[in-house]
Amino acid sequence: MLVDVAIVGLGPVGATLAGLLGKLGLSVAVFEREASYYPLPRAVHFDGESMRVFQAIGIADEILPHTLLTPGMKYVNAEGKLLVDWPRSWDVGPQGWHASYRFHQPDLERILSLALPTLPTVQRHYRCDVFSLEESERHVTLRYEDLSCGKLHSLQAKYVVGCDGARSIVRRFIGSEMQDLGLHERWLVFDALLKRPWNVLGDHTVQFCDPSRPTTYVRGVGNRRRWEIMLLPDDDASEIIRPEKIWTLLSRWITPQDADLERGVVYTFHSVLAKQWRKKRLLLAGDSAHQTPPFLGQGLCSGIRDAANLAWKLQAVIRGRLHENLLDTYQAERRPHTAKYIEQAVQMGNLIQAREPEAVAERDKHLSEHPKLMTNLDLRLGRSLLNNGQDGAGQLSRQPLLGSGKLMDDVAGQNFVIISLPGAFHPPSLHELCASLPVTVVSLEADTPQAQAWLEGANAKAAVIRPDRYLMGYVDGPEAVQSLLAPLKALQAVGAVIA
Template sequence: MADTVDHDVVIIGFGPVGSTLAALLALRGVAVHVIDRDTDIHPLPRAVHFDQEIMRVLQEVGIAEELSMATIVNPGMDFLTADRRVLLSMRPDGATPSGWPASMFFHQPDLERRLRDRAVELGATTTLGVAVTELIDRGDHVAVSLADGTSVTASYVVGCDGARSTVRKQLGIEMHDLQFEEPWLVVDLVLRPGVEPPAPLALQVCDPARPTTLVPMPAPRFRFEFMLIDGDDPEAIQQPDTVRSMLAGWMEPDDAAVERAAVYTFHGLIAAEWRRGRVLLAGDAAHQTPPFLGQGMCAGIRDAANLAWKLHRVVRDVSPDALLDTYQAERVPHVEDLVGAAVGFGRLICTTDPAVAAQRDADMLAARAAGGGHVGSIAAAALTSGPLVTVGCGQQSQQPTVDGTRLDDLVGGRFAVVARSSALLTGEGADWWRARGAALLDAVTTPELASVLDAAHADVVVVRPDRYVLHAGDAVAVPDTAARDLLPA
């Protein structure tokens, strides 16, 4: 290691993913510095939806309660034919592992501002208004050059610098292309006082003449998205008169002010490498998804949660650098599932061939008439097994409330071992986890914990700091060699 490095971790990009990671690291006492080329947040929303797991991460950084006041619970989404018959209903699950609502709508600038402030409150330092231009991994640290001629050093660097990531380009990392690329016009409206939202729930109007999405947002906002079709001029379609004419079938022209109308190209892309030496990628720098399931930012925040506790252990020399290799291995299958599902829905929605659309509608209406056509939350898949996930585990753990306090708040950033009885928390395995600072809890002393065990069909559950189940079984055992190597005391 160089004699001195300026920071344990430098994060490039202070968007929602970089600010979440900064807050999670600062919370753990890691010396984290964030650099962003812009001085302020992106003023207009891109993301409008997040799920219960994201609220659980926001809970960890201490801002979930206040943000929940500014969200609305998502009642669901219907996929409609051009003449507005329901093809498919998606309704969020009632019960969730975290106890937070399955699915929520929010205002991205409010979230980003609070996350940035929170990261700084917790101790993150920042350089804003200056772009990063170059990175050099010197083997024992990384040197980061900025556009103003200054530079900083860090033990590790995380590129959270968005879809056009400078970090990814500096490393020469390619993106795997899932062959989905569609331009859409995104229109954000501010409804006039007293005007009801054009739809009470999200709609995907699968009209081959103009696929259209409607998304409720916290009042007074509402979003429309219109797919561009052959012959559309991306510049002309953003002009106020054109936008108003497109809204005409849905609302009166004077019912709302247009806050923003912009064309975005929706992609399905996943980086081939998420780590090269001491540099890692997270968020849109590592993956991009069409927004049909509202999961792009959610996936990036899951990256941050996966990475934070591992980086903490590695920069404190508690765990070997190899712990960071589990990041890509664990996150890629998750992201492939989500992006694959979003691309699948995208192909369904973006059909512009009338004959293909007619067949799709006939098939889906028949399935619905036969009792199908209903789906629940598109849940994030469990982590696949690996050194830190026993075969059959990797699901998100349950979070009961104990005496008015959510379980994660009791456990903090530690591992937790939850057992059916205190007798199961004796012996070599329990001592092994105790030596790693784990919270050892039993369901006799704290009956609310039974739900953690029941959901895993086990008498003992080991929960990781990112709230995924590492192991579930009938006894607390010392983990196998691979986990022992990554988690020395």
């Protein structure tokens, strides 16, 4: 059996990629060692960009009731003085969604798992362990074991994407080493379920930058609360996860009378980045390509971005629209982008985890006098054939509400988008420029203030937007559109390798 794409790993990133590819009409086989989605909490945050990707799959409205908006994050020192303030707006942001959402990961995985069977080209293989990948000129042969009975099977795929986590077998077959970005610390992650009203720490996420015991508090959805507690060098990981020890560590805030322990587990927070994300027909996404400390809440978000970046490119190559060299832009764009998030997370982690007296005193003196105000990062993709970094290229586009009352992405689907000011271009001329690409042209009417304000603020008559909703660039006329699309035309001219 031959499928377009095989995905190893059915966590949130693998399921998101499968959903995007299924929506694009590609045949997909997903392999997961476990019998179902993981039932305990892990990631607790995603952002408006992630919600926009879920919107593309068609599950955003189902996810929304299972999320929580919070007022933001505060960093305080041992005396409770504010060091860093990171407020979050209650208003819908430029992505058409809020900037930040709390969630319970099993809820997200359940919704994704229910969505995939509705896509006729996506097949799921639970309790199946991939143990071998053999590349040939035109496909990869996957060999896997059905763990329910021990039977061995094989399947062929044009491309294989490893979404199989820190110990990725796909990364092993690529032969990629990991770049160490400098943070590796053990933390106890403790999840609690309230059983009576309790609001000692409020709704903010709080980073307690206390050198005696750095600690994080997270307000979760519903009655869920989380603490993350840094282990000290002499701590015994097997001892600290005992319930009585956990409650001792939290006694100034909460007791067993207030909540039940759902789980306590020790993780080592890593900051690493795979050096090679692609080898011919093998690719990496999510934790198999990068691991981010949780201090910015961007680990899962980065994996969701990987899926969005990769899905449309795989479809363009497999369907024969663009040459396979397009896939070289995946690592070129995503790796530097992810590295910046990891580096920022490491910086914030070092601020939280500081324990040397001189460093703590210097930090507290500087920041308590002048607390830092943080804002959401707005980073460009790395440079690639598609992104020269000019005229907005590589920035995440906005998603305005259109005159029809619909959000732009709901009108555009997973196509390229050209959105222009009223009367700026004649639509047929744009269609002629883009005849060989799946493009939605949105010519704004007078009743679209959000979109007009966005384009006018960028001093542009139009924006050309990729299917992953990153900008090809801003333009002021049809000739500029043609110039922006030249790299895609070049990839068409080279010819496609796979039909």
